[in-house]
Amino acid sequence: MTTAAQGISLTERAARQAKSMLAKRGTPDGAIRIGTTTAGCSGFSYKLEYADQVEDGDLVYESFGVRVVLDGKSALLLDGTLVDFDSSPFKSGFKFSNPKEKERCGCGESFKV
Amino acid sequence: MNPTPPRIHSQACWSCRGPTPAGLFCTTCNALLPPDMGANRFALFGLEPSYEPDAAILEKNHRALQKQLHPDFFAQRGPTERRLSLEWTTRLNEAWQTLTDPVARAGYLLELLGWKSTGRPALDPEFLEEVMTLREALEEVDPLAPDALPKLATLKTTARGRLKVEESQIAHWFRRAHSHEHPPSTDALGEIARLVDRMRYHRRYLEELDRLEDRAFDQDA
Amino acid sequence: MDVLLEIAEPGQSLLPHQTGPGSRKRVVGIDLGTTFSLVAAISLEGKPLCIPDDDGVCAVPSVVHYGAGQTVRVGQAAREMALSHPESTIASVKRYMGRGVEDIRARMATIPHGLEAGEGGMVRILAGEANVSPVEVSAEILKLLKKRAEEALGGSLQGAVITVPAYFDDAQRQATKDAARVAGLEVLRLLNEPTAAALAYGLDKGSEGLYAIYDLGGGTFDISLLKLEKELFQVMATGGDSALGGDDLDQWIVQRIMTETGVSDPDPGWIQACRKIAREVKEELSEANAVTFPLPGSATGQTGHITREAFDSGVRDLIWRTIPICRRVLKDAGVAPEALQGVVLVGGSTRVPLVRQMVAEFFGREPLVDLDPDQVVALGAAHQAEALAGNAPAEMLLLDVTPLSLGIETMGDLMERIVPRNAPIPTARAQEFTTFKDGQTAMAIHVVQGERELASQCRSLARFELRGIPPMTAGAARIRVTYQVDADGLLTVSAREETTGVEQSITVKPSYGLTDDEIANMLQEAMQHGEADMLARLFNEAKVEADRVLAAAGAALREDGDLLNDEELKQVKGAMLALWETTQGQSADAINDRIQKMDAQTRFFAQRRMDRSLKQAMTGRKVDDFE
Numbered sequence: 001m002t003t004a005a006q007g008i009s010l011t012e013r014a015a016r017q018a019k020s021m022l023a024k025r026g027t028p029d030g031a032i033r034i035g036t037t038t039a040g041c042s043g044f045s046y047k048l049e050y051a052d053q054v055e056d057g058d059l060v061y062e063s064f065g066v067r068v069v070l071d072g073k074s075a076l077l078l079d080g081t082l083v084d085f086d087s088s089p090f091k092s093g094f095k096f097s098n099p100k101e102k103e104r105c106g107c108g109e110s111f112k113v
Numbered sequence: 114m115n116p117t118p119p120r121i122h123s124q125a126c127w128s129c130r131g132p133t134p135a136g137l138f139c140t141t142c143n144a145l146l147p148p149d150m151g152a153n154r155f156a157l158f159g160l161e162p163s164y165e166p167d168a169a170i171l172e173k174n175h176r177a178l179q180k181q182l183h184p185d186f187f188a189q190r191g192p193t194e195r196r197l198s199l200e201w202t203t204r205l206n207e208a209w210q211t212l213t214d215p216v217a218r219a220g221y222l223l224e225l226l227g228w229k230s231t232g233r234p235a236l237d238p239e240f241l242e243e244v245m246t247l248r249e250a251l252e253e254v255d256p257l258a259p260d261a262l263p264k265l266a267t268l269k270t271t272a273r274g275r276l277k278v279e280e281s282q283i284a285h286w287f288r289r290a291h292s293h294e295h296p297p298s299t300d301a302l303g304e305i306a307r308l309v310d311r312m313r314y315h316r317r318y319l320e321e322l323d324r325l326e327d328r329a330f331d332q333d334a
Numbered sequence: 335m336d337v338l339l340e341i342a343e344p345g346q347s348l349l350p351h352q353t354g355p356g357s358r359k360r361v362v363g364i365d366l367g368t369t370f371s372l373v374a375a376i377s378l379e380g381k382p383l384c385i386p387d388d389d390g391v392c393a394v395p396s397v398v399h400y401g402a403g404q405t406v407r408v409g410q411a412a413r414e415m416a417l418s419h420p421e422s423t424i425a426s427v428k429r430y431m432g433r434g435v436e437d438i439r440a441r442m443a444t445i446p447h448g449l450e451a452g453e454g455g456m457v458r459i460l461a462g463e464a465n466v467s468p469v470e471v472s473a474e475i476l477k478l479l480k481k482r483a484e485e486a487l488g489g490s491l492q493g494a495v496i497t498v499p500a501y502f503d504d505a506q507r508q509a510t511k512d513a514a515r516v517a518g519l520e521v522l523r524l525l526n527e528p529t530a531a532a533l534a535y536g537l538d539k540g541s542e543g544l545y546a547i548y549d550l551g552g553g554t555f556d557i558s559l560l561k562l563e564k565e566l567f568q569v570m571a572t573g574g575d576s577a578l579g580g581d582d583l584d585q586w587i588v589q590r591i592m593t594e595t596g597v598s599d600p601d602p603g604w605i606q607a608c609r610k611i612a613r614e615v616k617e618e619l620s621e622a623n624a625v626t627f628p629l630p631g632s633a634t635g636q637t638g639h640i641t642r643e644a645f646d647s648g649v650r651d652l653i654w655r656t657i658p659i660c661r662r663v664l665k666d667a668g669v670a671p672e673a674l675q676g677v678v679l680v681g682g683s684t685r686v687p688l689v690r691q692m693v694a695e696f697f698g699r700e701p702l703v704d705l706d707p708d709q710v711v712a713l714g715a716a717h718q719a720e721a722l723a724g725n726a727p728a729e730m731l732l733l734d735v736t737p738l739s740l741g742i743e744t745m746g747d748l749m750e751r752i753v754p755r756n757a758p759i760p761t762a763r764a765q766e767f768t769t770f771k772d773g774q775t776a777m778a779i780h781v782v783q784g785e786r787e788l789a790s791q792c793r794s795l796a797r798f799e800l801r802g803i804p805p806m807t808a809g810a811a812r813i814r815v816t817y818q819v820d821a822d823g824l825l826t827v828s829a830r831e832e833t834t835g836v837e838q839s840i841t842v843k844p845s846y847g848l849t850d851d852e853i854a855n856m857l858q859e860a861m862q863h864g865e866a867d868m869l870a871r872l873f874n875e876a877k878v879e880a881d882r883v884l885a886a887a888g889a890a891l892r893e894d895g896d897l898l899n900d901e902e903l904k905q906v907k908g909a910m911l912a913l914w915e916t917t918q919g920q921s922a923d924a925i926n927d928r929i930q931k932m933d934a935q936t937r938f939f940a941q942r943r944m945d946r947s948l949k950q951a952m953t954g955r956k957v958d959d960f961e
Contacts, residue, residue: 021341032341047347048339086338089377090385091488093338129886130940131894132947142889144882176566180731184760184821188522188722191879199760199820206758323665331658 007061008034008068008078014085014094015064022066025050031060034078035071044077046096127193137181137201145187145194148201153225154208162225164287166212175209215280216316219309222287228302240311247272247318254325261329265322272319279312338488359723361493361522362483363530363715366472366510368428368553368579369682371396372709373479374716375487376725382534382716384709385486393708394482396552398474399423400464408478417610420446420602422462425609426581427475429553430457430468431513432505441577446602469513476517490870493522495719497711499554500526501574501737503783504795504825511822520871522722524822527551528558529569529734530714531680535705536562537717537730543675544570546663548693548701549711550656551681553579557660559667562675568733570667571756573659578652580616580683586648587612591638595629604631619645620685646688653689657696666756677701682708734759740817740825743780743789745770752817755785759823764816766832773805777813781827800829802836869922876925880917883929884910887936894943902939909935 010018022030033051036044054060057072070078081098126133128144139146155162158174180186182205187198211217247268254264286305290297363382365372370393374384384392391410399412400422407415416423424447430438434455438445448460452467459466476496484490496519498510507524514521528547535541541562549556556574560567588608591597597604607630618625624641664671677693679701684690693701720726740753742765753763769777777800784792803811812832819825830837887910891903898906909932916924 018341033344037347046337046339047342049342049344049347052344087378088486089379089383090375090486091338092378093340093488095338125940125944126886128882129890130937131890131943141893142886144886176731179733180565183731183733185523185718185722185732186728189724189878191875191882194882202821203760203762203818206761207763209758327658327662330661 007059008063008070008081008083009061010063010066010068011082011084012064014083015066017085017094018066022050027052031067031069033058033069033071034081034083035074036077047071047074048083048094137178145182145190145197145201147197148204150204154211154221157205157208158212160212162222163291164218164222164284166218171209171212175205178205215276215283216309216312219283219287219305219312223302223306223309226290226297226302228306237307244314251318251321251325256325256328262326265326265329269319269322269326272315272322276312276315276319279308279315283308283312358725359492360484360487360489361495361719361723361725362479362487362491363525363712363717363719364476364479364494364496364519365527365530365712365715366428366475366496366498366513367396367711368426368551368581369396370394370552370708371475371479372712373483374709374712375483376716376720380726382713382720384712385483387482394475394478395425396427396475397423397425398427398461398471400461400466402463404463406474408474416606417603419462420606422447422464423606424459424461424466424471426553427459427468427471429577429581430459431472432503432507432509433457433468446605469509469516472510472513473516476513476519480517480519491519492874493520493719493723495523495525495530495715495722496521497525497527497530497715498823499549499551499574499576500528500556500558500569500572501554501576502823503576503738503793504740504823505793506576507823511824521822522719524824525715525718526556526558526569526572526734526737526823527554527711528556528572528680529560529567529732530712530718531678531705531710532558532560532562532567532714533717533730533732534710534714535678535702536560536567538705541675544669544673546660546674546677546697547680548656548660548677548684549574549680550683550689551579552683553577553581555579555656555659557656557663559663559669565729566731566733569735570669571663572735572737573663573666574737575655575659578655579681580686582652583616583649583683583686584609584612586652587615587640587645590640590648591629594638595632607631615640616645616686620687642687649686649688653686653692657692660693660696671697671699674699678705679703680707680710734821734823736761736819736823738783738793739785740781740783740795740819741789741792742767742815743782747788747790749782749784749787749789749792752815753819757819759819760821762816762818764814767813767815768809769803769806769811769813770808772808774808774811775803775805776801777803777829779815779827779829781817781825795825796827798827798829800831800836803831804834804836806833869920872922873920873925876922876929877917880913880925880929883932884914887932890939890943894939894946897942897946898939906936906939 018032019028022028022032027050031051031054033047033049035047037047038044051069054069059070059072059075061068061070077100078098080100081096084095084097086092086095124133124135125131126139126142126144126146129139129142131141133139133141133146135146135149137146138144153162155166158171158178160166160170179202182198182201184195184198184202187195211221250268254261254268283305286301286308290301362373362375362385372384372392372394374382377383386392394409395413397409397412397416399407399415399419401407401415401419412423413425416425429442435449435451435457438449438457450458450460452458456467459468459471480491494514496510496514498507502510511521511524528549531549532545532547536545542564543562545560545562547556547558547560554574554576555578556572558572559570561570588605591608591612592600600608611627611630615625615627619640619642622642624639626637626639629636629638674697677697677699679690679693684703684707690701690703718732721728721730735756735758736753737755739751739755741749741751744750744767750765752765753761767777778797779800780789780797781795782789782792783795786792800813803813813829814832815827815829817825817827828837887906891906895903913925913928913932916928
């Protein structure tokens with residue numbers, strides 16, 4: 001299972017949600033971008049955006065018909081990450097399961113590797 | 114160009130530091146401004162001082178002001194605006210209570226008209242006699258007796274009746290003072306002050322009846 | 335904790351703890367009850383919902399167990415320890431809030447743990463190895479609710495509305511607010527329980543008119559009379575008894591079992607077991623006409639028997655105590671029972687048939703029971719939290735009142751009323767006093783709350799002394815004492831000698847409350863993530879202020895920007911940009927620093943704006959027009 005070029009994948013639920021959000025935005029054939037920023041109490045936090053263009057060094061994957069663009073510089077941190085969509089009465093959104101993540105800050109908004 | 118309200122030069126807005134007219138919010142930056150501590154309680158609701166203010170306007174403006182100024186609407190604002198909202202609504206509630214209470218309203222109008230109480234007024238014999246009669250009636254009621262509640266109810270009706278009469282007399286004197294005399298004569302004001310004292314007495318009397326009634330009711334269990 | 339992300343527009347991702355313009359604040363309503371506590375929030379669909387645990391249970395028993403090695407169990411886990419470890423398990427701590435030892439002993443017959451007087455007269459509870467204040471115990475319950483809410487909402491809470499019985503006095507309110515602070519919760523508002531219930535009820539049913547909310551909980555009774563209109567909920571009068579509730583009904587059953595079994599000096603384990611049985615018997619009697627139950631501590635399987643009739647006649651006097659209070663509230667508001675649109679029942683104890691019957695008889699109508707009486711308070715609080723956080727447009731105006739008169743002790747132990755009960759809040763009242771001795775330089779001020787005529791029979795809230803009054807003849811000094819009650823119903827008292835301006839001001843709490851230092855200590859002991867929460871809060875406060883400064887400067891530029899040449903405009907905009915940049919960072923200090931710098935850098939602009947307005951006024955009008 002654990003290979004170096006595992007990349008990023010979406011669950012079917014996440015892909016369905018992403019597709020419908022892309023459609024609502026008027027870019028049904030668009031892609032989403034996943035990356036990290038260096039901030040927060042524990043070092044890194046995840047970033048999830050619409051991707052209007054693909055830059056040099058970006059890696060592109062596809063899951064259930066949705067294109068996922070990965071920041072080249074975040075690739076090491078995020079390799080093997082599975083993105084799911086979760087919804088409950090009080091919250092909904094995309095959830096990152098990252099095998100490289102070691103520790104979360106108390107508020108859950110940033111992580112350590 | 115629309116006419117802009119005159120900007121008062123003497124007071125700067127605490128938030129944008131620029132000129133702003135007196136009012137609720139700064140015309141430039143929309144910050145809540147401090148209340149004018151000198152303004153009278155009628156003016157706060159856009160009313161002229163009067164013993165018979167328009168209840169509908171009072172109610173409407175009170176509500177409109179609360180909807181703009183209540184602390185609940187400033188919970189997400191900075192400390193200055195939160196404090197100002199507290200000051201505003203405190204004044205608003207104070208003014209509202211003064212204006213909706215016939216005794217407090219009369220007292221406040223007398224104050225606005227510059228009336229200075231000359232100490233305890235001499236009790237007139239007629240009122241003294243009424244006080245004695247009321248006292249006696251009160252002392253005759255045994256709150257533990259089975260007929261206490263109806264007896265107390267009768268006394269309450271009497272006292273409430275007195276209050277109504279006194280209120281309309283005060284209204285009469287204020288109307289007269291406003292239409293005939295500029296400024297109102299000391300005699301008229303003295304008469305009003307005398308009636309206000311009587312109302313206060315009848316109120317305290319009603320409170321005593323209430324206490325007896327509470328005791329009588331507790332016994333009823 | 336899992337954080338859920340939305341897909342952002344390119345380059346618009348938010349930093350941790352940052353909130354975007356359209357994002358909702360994570361806020362909750364908390365019903366901190368005597369027997370149960372609940373937390374509720376507004377769902378994604380815009381409905382208030384109680385937040386359940388993993389098993390789907392919303393109500394958290396208000397029970398805290400202090401085990402060996404400082405382990406603390408809360409809720410159901412603590413309740414399970416109550417039978418085996420009664421002396422180290424604390425239930426119904428709400429009854430101890432803001433109270434002294436004597437007060438509690440006089441009120442409660444059987445207490446399974448030790449009590450002692452803490453500093454300032456506040457009670458401390460000896461629970462096993464722990465020696466804790468009611469504030470700390472309540473904070474444990476709040477911490478559990480906070481954690482549950484943060485998991486459900488997906489991030490740290492940004493505020494909470496906490497409900498208190500309308501009839502709570504100042505000491506009890508202050509203690510509740512302190513407990514929230516110890517738990518690391520930012521209190522958006524203390525909301526009166528019947529008002530919260532009315533809010534949930536009125537919004538749900540679209541009701542208008544006069545409503546009485548009869549709220550009989552585990553340990554407190556409240557009655558509030560409200561005028562409900564489309565955009566206005568106005569409390570007309572309120573009353574209650576903050577030491578009367580379902581616990582007292584249980585207590586009657588406990589006493590009866592004690593008499594029947596001949597137990598006169600029960601041990602803590604027996605008391606807890608008996609209470610548990612009593613609660614169950616009471617609940618069963620709401621349905622059944624008679625209940626047979628196992629006697630506590632009986633190895634031979636002996637049983638007891640209670641009929642509904644016996645229970646009703648036993649607790650009739652207790653429930654009757656609520657009726658004169660209802661009557662007084664109607665009288666205070668000048669309303670006849672016939673003028674009411676409805677009577678709404680709130681609180682678990684209103685399930686007792688006799689309660690419903692007596693309420694129906696007094697008000698001359700069947701009470702309304704179509705909302706869950708256990709949840710409605712928390713749901714209303716969640717509504718109010720949402721509005722206060724600015725998540726929902728603030729349409730509803732909630733006007734509340736003081737439950738009890740506030741006064742001052744005067745000569746001869748008399749209570750002089752300064753703020754009457756049922757005064758709309760916020761409110762401020764002042765009274766003038768004078769010295770009664772020649773050369774008197776200090777004046778003792780004793781703040782009391784209650785309806786009794788003697789100060790010693792009212793609740794003592796605080797004592798302080800105004801010093802430094804210049805020696806004058808008796809009666810010459812003019813000491814103005816001001817009572818300010820804020821929108822939480824909390825009191826601040828200040829005193830000032832008018833002829834010289836000597837002033838002293840206190841927030842009323844020393845009698846039973848905690849000092850700020852004590853709270854800071856508890857916070858450090860109690861919180862693991864406290865620091866991050868605290869920093870986030872300081873940052874948010876600074877950012878709110880910075881946003882205001884930037885908006886004000888922007889408005890000033892639009893209005894009077896023509897007063898600046900290009901160079902100056904660049905300077906002002908540069909100062910604004912520098913401040914804006916700090917708001918994109920993480921440091922509150924950096925923001926506050928920049929606000930001060932910007933103030934200095936733009937002072938010339940403010941001056942010029944004032945000068946122009948002065949000139950316009952001079953040319954436009956005669957001089958004596960604007961004195």
